[in-house]
Amino acid sequence: MNKKIAVIGGGIVGATASYYLARSGQSVSVFDSGTGQATAAAAGIICPWLSRRRNKKWYRLVSEGAAFYDKLLADLASDGFKTDAYARCGALILGQTPDYLQEVHDRALERREQAPLIGDVAILKGSELKQAFPPLTNAEQALYVGGGARVDGRELTKTLLQAASHFGATIHNETISLAKDNDGNLSVLTPDGPPQRLDAVILAAGAWLPQLLQPLGYTVDVRGQKGQLVVLHQDEDSDPQTYPVIMPQGEIDLLPFGNGKTAIGASHENDKGYDLEPDASVTDPMLEQACTWLPHLKETAAADIRVGTRAYTSDFSPCFGGVPGLQNCFAASGLGSSGLTSGPLIGYLLAELAQGKESSLPIEDYPAAAYIKLTARQN
Incomplete structure (x- = not known):
């Protein structure tokens, strides 16, 4: 009916x-x-399987949520709506110590038994890491998770x-x-x-x-939490390849979308709540941190600063x-x-x-x- x-x-x-x-x-x-x-205001990394959160109900929701994208994109495509907003491009997790990366590696392998979407899992070093992401600097090793994806909300x-x-x-x-x-x-x-x-x-x-x-x-x-995201666009001759998303330890993530588009963020500002004004005192340090990993971004002007309000329960x-x-x-x-x-x-x-x-x-x-x-x- x-x-x-x-x-x-x-x-x-x-x-x-x-x-x-x-x-x-x-x-x-x-x-x-x-x-x-x-x-x-969001561009996100879809790679929930590495979380340390102990909440099993939350983990089931995000794990099944990541898998649901296959149905969503297939349904859209069957209806004539294809989108490059989502891509399963893999994820690189950067860690300060080998012990940290090994811990995340082992957690990924354990969870892959129930979530095969995780895909290939490997610690990359030297030339392997350079091959996976040529512009990446100041990283001696990283954990690669093949099932990681990125999406422009x-x-x-x-x-x-x-x-x-x-x-x-x-x-x-x-x-x-x-x-x-x-x-x-x-x-x-x-x-x-x-x-x-x-x-x-x-x-x-x-x-x-x-x-x-x-x-x-x-x-x-x-309650509301303010989030700011910076989107950079290089010139039209930029590398069209989509590299893996980068998840360093810390607040920000880096999401290369190909064709010179890179998203950096996002901030987590509990004290600003519903404030929707861009704040350079927050976004400038985000850009500076991103440039330690991807120095070529220093020559790229911010094309878009997105500001939105996330929802959190207590x-x-x-x-x-x-x-x-x-x-x-x-x-x-x-x-x-x-x-x-x-x-x-x-x-x-x-x-x-x-x-x-x-x-x-x-x-x-x-x-x-x-x-x-x-x-x-x-x-």
Whole structure:
């Protein structure tokens, strides 16, 4: 049965949900204000298997999220939408000590038994490392993980929303609010039109979920974290080859996209929250650090500084599922810096839930109700 479904938020979660809902024949309206979206400011490395985090539920989510990209890209391609925003190009992990690289190497081999997508794992030295990434300097050895990938969040969501539109979804660049009746049914309120009654609503507003639900009497355990990313573009004669992404120890990652495009970042600024202004006192040191590994970047001017706001819960756990007290309303938030890894899978699962289907992951492991509390009556 065709359902009228609104998706609030056009980032990686909302765009994926919209694509799969529209593809399934649902009547989809996407609403996004275009302000501060984490995905639009993000370029990420998809290589979750090396994490030291002990949270097994989180690891399962990001590991399956990395694997979900195969389905997502295959579905887009079958619908005539190919994208180079994603590439499985391999990853190089740089370490200060041989012991550190050996520890990560052994962890990767152990986890490869359950996650074969990890691919080849090897510690590269000397000429092997030079062959893998000729411009790289000041690195005597690195761990290579063949399954590592990179993705440009802005470009991927653009493709997903184009595909959703192809299947009939409508995209609205505007700020909305929500209203509910006594039975917990939601309506979307736009600045110019009448309230829209819906069969289901997906709230994929990321760090803005608290502001969206607060007028309805909810307290949401989500905070914003500022992230800044620098994108460099060299001249048109730059090397078109896509090299592995680089993961040094420390705050920043380096993502070569080929044809002279390199992304550097991103910052993690808890004290700045929802501030969206570029800050050279943060981005300049990021560039300086990147140049210690890739000196040729010194001659490249910053073409784009992207600023967005990530969403974190107080215990750093992502959540998704039904919103307590609201009928046929589903939400996701708290994805943090792993949003590009887990976001497409979560978007797909929310689309399934909105259609009355079951989630392939146990949603009780990521309960939205643990972070979204109805604490006051709506006026």
